[in-house]
Amino acid sequence: MNNEKPTHFIHEMIEADLKSGRYQSVRTRFPPEPNGYLHIGHAKSIVLNFGTAKKYGGQCNLRFDDTNPTKEEVEYVESIQEDIRWLGYEWDELRFASDYFDQLYAWAVQLIKEGKAYVDDLSQEEIRQYRGTLTEPGRNSPYRDRSVEENLDLFERMKNGEFPDGSKVLRAKIDMASPNLNLRDPVMYRILHARHHRTGDQWCIYPMYDWAHGQSDAIEGISHSLCTLEFENHRPLYEWFLDNLPIAHKPRQIEFARLNLTYTVLSKRRLIRLVKEGHVRGWDDPRMPTLAGLRRRGVPPAAIRNFCEAIGVAKANSTIDLALFEYHIRQELNRIAERRMAVLDPVKVVITNYPEGQVEWLEAINNPEDESAGTRKIPFTRELYIERDDFREVRPNKKYHRLSIGHEVRLRYGYFIKAESVVKDEAGNILEIHCTYDPETRGGYAPDGRKVRGTIHWVSAPHAIDAEVRLYDRLFTVPDPRSEADKDFTEFINPNSLTVLTGCKLEPDLAAAAAGTHYQFERKGYFFLDPDSQPGRPVFNRTITLRDTWSKIAKSLGQK
């Protein structure tokens, strides 16, 4: 069970409820509406709900809040399940609010019989006018005092499909003067002649969120119904329904602040626009904060879980620095990623004193953080590729430790080489760098103990595999794309959020790169095979760069 002390106010409340006997056990639920893909913000709720159940030895259900057939689709109920499992959680029971439509209807009839609900013929516009404003009380609908018999008859005929959409609603009879607008006779049912993805054409009236959620919680025996802050105003209504129904079990709703992330948008409305307007390639575009996007990008689920645990749970609205998420991604990837060498922007190196046609297979470590990952052999030959950026004809400053003419550098797991000359085309572009190597330094060790500060990666030219590599940067150029009221958030989309590199050179071992395996291309970052890959034509997504302290040093030096 649980020995650690509570980490936040929700767990404190749960422990108090357990101690007082209000509840004997903990049961939570994750209640998505199947009208979009899950994103990192949902992950916070998933980790909270499933994590809380686990911590207290309880259960957690997955319940789809499918009360609005005009917006919901099976595509989403499937993707949501896939994403939750990928994140690392399994629900105790799979439920749907639509499972409870019969019970909800019966309870509504009961409220009508008790004079606590009525059928209203007011139009949507009239209902709004009658509701009053934030500072003025509302007025009773002229239909508020219909007889029980008439209400029963009308409600049944609503159910039977005798009335068109929008012509009538069932409302709870509470208090049109309440300072809490949710209590001003909230709508319980609306008429919607729409086909539901589960119940088909069985219903043409559908329950509203407020009427469905609390009762669904009660039916499932949920002890703690955790939701976001905007539902705090709904809690009195949540409790009113429970108190006015013959329900023994009363769940407790607790609200917490939703996740916000810098340089990211997380509202469904905005996410759907990014997809529908073609700013990204789909819900699983690696730049999207959706779980599907993060998965495709190569973010490990453990990184997301750790991040969600690290940010805490509180009631203050807050925006987490993207850097914290990136920290957890790197921390997990550093632990699990297989190291390989890949040259993204290749330039050829010819080692003039290395025998033509010779191939040496040198040993390289797969993961210095995990000895069990073992080693592999990589081929070394006379012609190699290195990063164009790892060479300067003239050493720019004394902190520059990479290759330059007259200076020595270590080829990772290879030899020390020294640049002697360059071959250029007429435009002055470097075609080849001619180097000499020291045969005594095989494996990268200097028997004479001389120091070489720089170590660069490389691949053997005749063995290299060509690949496409996609580099991603943050999708937005400003920390809060919603911040300026007169500008649409799409105006802040980073035009350089995607860079496609072709002709990248990979070490031959990567021919067998497996989908789902996380790689670190040494010195370049973490990479993950994209499903766009073709046999012999791999496509890699850069999940994230390595931490780059050099760029800071270079910046302070005023160099590129």
Place this chain on the structure above:
RNA sequence: UGGGGCGUGGUGCAAUGGCAGCACAGCGGACUUUGGAUCCGUUGAUCUUGGUUCGAAUCCAGGCGCCCCAGCCA
């Protein structure tokens, strides 16, 4: 101008009347066959005014600021 909620370093979270702490970010250093990882050090905060108290981030009163609510969305 009604009701509900929230204000602690740059960011996020702790401290539950008793030395304001942790993480990320920043800065400095050590080490390094990844300018990675690791290790060490360091800058920096209680919205405000008053009150209670030996003692207040915490309790009380007022003020200020921010968020949510007027869907037949969730």
